[in-house]
Amino acid sequence: MASNLPAPEGVEIQEQPTAGAWGEWNPTEDSVRPVRGKHRVAKQRGGLARSSTVLGVGVIAAVGASGIATAQDRPQVTISLPSLPDLMTGGDSGHGGAGDNGRQTDGGSDAEAGTAVRTGVIPRQSDHRADAGEVLRNRILQQAESQQGAAEAQARAEAERTAREAAAQEAKDKVEAARKAAEAAAAEAAAKAEQEAKEAREAAEAKAEQERLAQQSGSYSLPTSAYTLTSHYGDSGSMWSSGHHTGLDFAAPTGTPAKAVAAGKITSAGWSGAYGYRIVLELEDGTEVWYCHLSSMSVTSGSVAPGETIGRVGATGNVTGPHLHLEVRKGGSTIDPLAWLESKGLNV
Structure with missing residues (x-):
């Protein structure tokens, strides 16, 4: 049964299409049960509530509680439902509008979504x-x-x-x-x-x-020529008063020239006991060269040159045959005449 009460100005109740004509609708517990799922309510520019659905549900709840009026006795209100993409994603349709963080629900989409909710069919x-x-x-x-x-x-x-x-x-x-x-x-x-x-x-x-x-x-020069070395420095024997030979013996025929081995001067010439006739030649460095057992003396003093004949080989003094006994002394001590002559580059 339809109500003849006029709707308040500015409020329109949106009818739900059913299999039959509109009849009297009394709210029940099932009819006022809130719609499940998330949805957003668009804010009306004229200052009305953003969600007419919420307002409608509040009106229905008030009528049911009082028991004195029906839905047809109430003014008509416009119910706005979320669009299909909002039902799918749980958000709004993405259209911008002032007052809801820049979002606004499209009317056509809301109508289709509302139809789906009213008929109980969800896309x-x-x-x-x-x-x-x-x-x-x-x-x-x-x-x-x-x-x-x-x-x-x-x-x-x-x-x-x-x-x-x-x-x-x-x-x-x-x-x-x-x-x-x-x-x-x-x-x-x-x-x-x-x-x-x-x-x-x-x-x-x-x-x-x-x-x-x-x-x-x-x-330097060799002391004589045509000789044979018979006794060397250091040989031992009873023939020498010191027990060993202190010079080098050049055995040669009597009268063989005895020569100065180097430049120097005659410091002594004469008889000398067991040495027989002896000439002492002092060289420039102080070395003394003794010529012993001479048969004669040619130079008895003064300076002589290397190789100059100063006497002749003999057999005077304590000897066993003619020879030249040559001694070399440094600082009063005898040294080996053979080594000394070789150090002067002479091949004895």
């Missing part, structure tokens, strides 16, 4: 869920690819770093090997140069010695 969400799953899958794949790319980039960077370190170590090893080779070559060259310098030094010393001996040989 299928499988397509939207499939799209959301595909988006999530693509996002996961992108993240995996990004992580894989980062891992590959890190691996490449690590490989490049390892290659650089290996190249640096190889270069360092080459430098070290070159340094060691250079040090070895330098050491070898230094050793060779030192050996060559030593050989050159030894050759120079030998040459200087040869020159010295040649000079000495020019300045």
Whole structure:
């Protein structure tokens, strides 16, 4: 049964289509049960409540509580329902509007969503869920690819770093090997140069010695000629009063010339007991050379030159045959005449 009460000005109750005509509608517990699910109520620009649905439900609850009026006795109000995308996503349709964080519900979408709610038919969400799953899958794949790319980039960077370190170590090893080779070559060259310098030094010393001996040989002379060495310095025997021989004996025929071995002066000449006739020649360095057992003396004083005849071989004094007994003394002590003559470059 329809109500003939006029609706208040500015308020319109939106009718719900059913299989039959509109009849009297009394709110019950089931009819006033709130719609499940999230929805947003658009704010009216004229200052009305944003959600007419909430207002309608409040009016119905008031009528039911009083029991004195029916829904047809109330003014008509406009009920605004959320659009289909809001039912699918739990949010609004995304249309901007002032007063609800810049969002406003589209009228056509609200009508379709309201029809779906009134008829109890909710659109299928499988397509939207499939799209959301595909988006999530693509996002996961992108993240995996990004992580894989980062891992590959890190691996490449690590490989490049390892290659650089290996190249640096190889270069360092080459430098070290070159340094060691250079040090070895330098050491070898230094050793060779030192050996060559030593050989050159030894050759120079030998040459200087040869020159010295040649000079000495020019300045020194053998004491006699046509001789035979019979007794050497240090020989022991009862023939010598000291128990050993103190000179070098040159056995030669009597009258063989006895010569000055070097330049010097005669400091003594005459008879000397067991030495027979003896001449003492003092050289420039103070060395004394004794000529003993002479048969005669040619020079008894003054200076003489190397190789000058100063007497003749004989057999005077304590002897067993003609010979020249030659003694060399330094600082009053006898030395080996053979070694001394050879040191002067003479081949005795």
